[in-house]
Amino acid sequence: MLDSNSNITIIEPKKGLVAVDLKELWNYRELLYFLTKRDIKVRYKQTILGGLWAIIQPVFTMVVFTIFFGRMAKMPSNDIPYPIFVYAGLLPWTYFANALSASGESLVGSANLITKVYFPRLIVPTAASLAGLLDFFIAMLVLLGMMVYYQLVPSFQILLFPFLLGLTFLCAVGAGLWLSALNVQYRDIRYVIPFLIQIWMFVSPVIYPMSLVPEKYHWLLALNPMAGVIGAFRSSLLGHHPIDWTLLGISSLIIVIILLSGVYYFRKMERTFADVI
């Protein structure tokens, strides 16, 4: 809620770089909570299978990939069974892809709110990315079951798991800020997003291990922040392979850059959202 003591609000045309008003964001934290809750509640309303969809999607994708890439194309998988190998990659990837497309569409989808009510706009794409986390945890249950089945024990690297999930979230928010703000101005983005996600998956080590890529091209792959994150995710969960710290470091740095530039661009465009949306 807004401050109820009589503080003065000044409304003026803003120029140049606008800092993020952290105090205001904090004041609106409940809105973030309610919008996230809304997105979660609404997602599976009036469906028969409800939350099961969170499992069905990655599981079926895993089955299809196992048949085509694991069995038929004989894709290497670092000496662990291909189904669990691909599922451990699909888990963060599915969350990332869903969060990115949801936040990319979020502003345009809330056009009626944006033109009628004031609140910090940053909340909209953030809430959209947060809502997907529930699906992630539901799909995680399947992975736990598979780990028991294949008798894979995570190493101490599992401690890194929350940090990696946080990185995935920040990467989705950062890219989501860019896409959602661009989408307000250019609806082309709506058509770019599914395409972008598809391409992005193939340049991320979801269906193949990093080791498949020649060593000298690893730096190129590292420019894709999800490459380091997905690799580390798999290592931390399945414990078969040490984490590639250089790659993860580069990925983290790139995520921070995407996030900061996203916030900057978003804040810059925010002023005209209500006029052009």
Add this chain to the structure above:
Amino acid sequence: MAETVIKVKNLSKRYRIGVREGYKTFRETLVDSVKAPFRRIANIGKPVPKDETIWALKAVSFEVKKGEVLGIIGRNGAGKTTLLKILSRITEPTEGRIELKGRVGSLLEVGSGFHPELSGHENIYLYGAILGMDSYEITKKFDEIVAFAEIEKFIDTPVKRYSSGMYMRLAFAVAAHLEPEILLVDEVLAVGDAAFQKKCLGKMGKVAEEGRTVLFVSHNMGAIESLCHRGILLESGEKAFESEIHSVVSKYLSKSYETLEDPLKNCARLGNGKIHVVDFHLESPDGEVLKAARSGEPIVFCFKFENRDCLSNEKVSFCFSVYTDKEFALFHYYSHFSNIYFQDLPKQGWAKCLIPELYLSPGNYLVMSYTLVSGERADWPQAFLPITVVGADFYGTGNPNLSSWGPMLVKGKWAVKEI
């Protein structure tokens, strides 16, 4: 002296408008759609040409004191909503500065934060949070909100199953229980039935009595006059007039309907032409020219005539009829119906008819004039003269008549008798 809580200085807002495209052939459309992306990419980042922009607000300044209720009046496109949007920080001004003291709540369109799939209960919390309330505050007022909206039985039903009336009632109820120091309201009273509207107006009046500041935009002059103390008249983005509310409303009404051309100038006429009606307007009983009448209030229909060749002993009966804007006749009134004939007419003059109470609901109407001389049709101009009727407190209840159920209004005495 109360402190100033809103200070608006030289506020301007420029909007970009698209350039209108002319008629194009299919081939041109095809070619254009291929070329357009390249042209647009080339134009990214270039300044917008001047003729593609419009000033929705131009150098508007005013101040509002604590506890004041300010009405903002103007025709469509005068900049009223833009002003409220800037005040509520939805959009940024192009120039100028505003100082606001205290928490601002805006009701620009109720219910825009609702999600159809969620229940009434969930939506109250969601919409409350969007409007800036915290959950403690909402919980405290929850029962009051539900009772105000009269939806107790449906509180756990998804709002997509609500009737549109229930939906709007709930939305207004949440918004009305927001307790800001400054409340911005845009035309939200047009929701629900008459009883609920009265309740809304009552609530708004209470807000004002509690010493909060309200900025109120409406086309309903009755509601504006009953709620506001002071008013601002906006005309194409500029402040045209600022004063005590009644004079602002009168000013607005006297200006509000400008027709492009005088329909009586070159129209075809039927009749023998002994008299020509050449001009028409509406007047208040004190002789002030109006271009809009108000429901339930006295109004004078004035017809300017030219006496071409009436003999002095000939009896003249003037007449006018009123049609809906769909050209459906509502009534017809010859002066001779009331046994009134005119003789010895001057060469030029005004025939005026005072209607003590106008039984028309708000809307646009058309007037036709007829004149009989010695029982024969003398003049019937083939032209509809547009008039506007605006809402007012027709029933004298303090609740401005908001219904637009057909063109006529009646009032009478109600009673119940046991059989």
